[in-house]
Amino acid sequence: MSIDKLKTKFITGAFINDVKHYFSKINEIIDWINNIGTPSYKVYTALLTQTGTDAPVPTILQNTLGADITWSYAGQGTYNGTLSGVFVEDKTFLAINKSRAGGRQFSLYRNDDNEIEVVTEIFDGLTPIFTATDDILVKTSIEIRVYN
Numbered sequence: 001m002s003i004d005k006l007k008t009k010f011i012t013g014a015f016i017n018d019v020k021h022y023f024s025k026i027n028e029i030i031d032w033i034n035n036i037g038t039p040s041y042k043v044y045t046a047l048l049t050q051t052g053t054d055a056p057v058p059t060i061l062q063n064t065l066g067a068d069i070t071w072s073y074a075g076q077g078t079y080n081g082t083l084s085g086v087f088v089e090d091k092t093f094l095a096i097n098k099s100r101a102g103g104r105q106f107s108l109y110r111n112d113d114n115e116i117e118v119v120t121e122i123f124d125g126l127t128p129i130f131t132a133t134d135d136i137l138v139k140t141s142i143e144i145r146v147y148n
Contacts, residue, residue, distance in 0.1 A: 044069060044144040050137040077132025079118045086146060087113050093145040104136050
């Protein structure tokens, strides 16, 4: 910008609008860097560990669902996570670590708006099928996202 243009902006006071605009943009950038913007989903990220016939125990890394999920043992290799009205159909994304070690298979399902289900199985090489099995969730990562 030329000196004459700068002088004109200063004399007329037009530079004030430019300063406001630049500060507004700087604040937007700072908010973005600090992740202050509203996310488009709520998230539950945890590491699950399960032993015997006990319910899985979560090590919660992040939870913005508004309350904790209650975990329970439903049967061999099957565990339920309950939180009333949270797991909305067509808005819930589920992910679980897929272990290949020792023929292990983990699955995570949405049963309804109130419940999700974790199924753990192990591959039996003698009879080529997966069998529901306890004691194989060890710090297994899961993530649940519920989109707005």
